[in-house]
Amino acid sequence: MNKAKNQNEPKHFDAIVIGTGITGGWASKELCEGGLKTLVLERGRMVEHIKDYPTMNDDPWDYKFKGQVTREELKRQEKQARTGYTINDASKHWFVDDIEHPYNEEKRFDWIRGYHVGGKSLMWARMSFRWSDLDFEANKKDGFGVDWPIRYKDLQAWYEKVEKYIGISGKAEGLPQLPDSIFTPEMPLNCVEEELREGVAANFDDRKIINSRVANLTDPDGREGRANCQFRNRCIRGCPYGAYFSSNSSTLPAAERTGNMTLRPNSIVHEIIYDEEQGKAVGVKVIDAQTKESLEFYSDIIFCCAGAIPTTSILMQSKSDRFPNGLGNDSGELGHNLMDHHFKVGATGKSDNHLEDYYKGRKPAGFFVPRFRNIDEKSKSNDFVRGYGMQGGASRSDWTKAIGELQYGKELKKAIVEPGEWQIGINCFGECLPYHDNKMSLNYDKLDEWGLPTITFDCEYKENEMAMRKDAKREAVAMLEKAGFKDVKGYEEPCFPGNGIHEMGTARMGRDPKTSVLNGNNQVHTVPNVYVTDGSCMASSASQNPSLTYMAITARAANHAVAEFKKRKF
Structure with missing residues (x-):
């Protein structure tokens, strides 16, 4: 790729993208394909x-x-190792060194990071679900958070654009709370997962077992440089087939093919430069991670796609006379409303059936149970608002291999040479409300090795999430028992914010500049040439994995930016 890193590198571009993960890749692709000369900083x-x-x-x-x-290696990744994600020679290189990249905790926060080109798009669990108006309208209806300035209809065409490009295996179900995507063929349920599907259908009229919807290709037609999933289930390592969507295999190469992208790794953005006279952002300040040289790059448009925590850190550090508390922070909401899904609660069971059956390959997907609580008056809970979904799988070894968030870092306790009995498990993912006092802040008394402030987290799950977990555990047990499984046991493991790796909400969208940071086009209310499209923009968390929505929001915002640029609005 065209990498700028020399004395004569250009300093001015049409656009700058900060970050190369799922949203940074999409911003780069759309801006470059729109004809903008774009500097991409990682x-x-x-x-x-x-x-x-x-x-x-x-x-x-x-x-x-x-x-x-x-043990020596664990000490370098102590905070991340406590989650189980990094304790594996196959994937530890994707996760940051906690000693080199420290952070602080008022309350425990499991911040899982990958600092490299592609970011967490190389490490994600690939679960891809649309949101519905149930999710976009929730804040307004129940009074938690601020009203989203967009609805499902505003994103529908962008969901379609993203889905056609990345490829999502799945099956149409016609559920209003989980709109169908444009799918490639589903990854079939195995025989025991089918047994659960049939058992739930026979005993419950308010929920449904469906195929997981994952960004693993089952039909690569028209997707340049990518092939079908080979059912190796080694996604965390980087897929040589490009079978799962990542920035590295897909959007960044697309941006590169335009000839408009300049990619600069080892570039730590720490401040957006605001010009008081022009009333706009004009560039970014960068520290070269290797040489520690201070640099500045300039552009007409800036896209913040570094992730919910790094993006908001950059905005907080971007202080001026106009914005003494951080760029665009007139509302005081910057850094607040931090959310992450809670999980690690559900049930397990065993089956004596199908002992003569097995399966071929290592399917990197299991089943999914769409949200069934608080959808309508009939499903309303008196104990909590919002809801949860369920992910799960069945196998003749370890059922957690079907769950992306659970499989990584598992200790290899034994070599599997013979199939054991069938095991099945359900893991529930629940929505976290946008609480103002769940927040991140900057600590200028503890600096990192580049002289930048470290992050301090003060975030916790509260009463609503705890009540949801009780319900989720009870219902997971009931589903397995009524479907005829044996040795059914509920479980609830400790879970802390950050562990879901879906951190979001720290620079939220909203209709009112007095209570939000971004408008309906993901522009900073008072600095409209700065766009924020990563997880920090989210006004609520829903119960679905958020990455597909991040991508749709980013594609929409980037095309808005291209149109505004061509109108000379910037």
């Missing part, structure tokens, strides 16, 4: 598709201790 190292996936073809026996890392 704070981490370069990662090229296929070339830089060192463990993509490794087998368990290729590792000295079956993938377990040493």
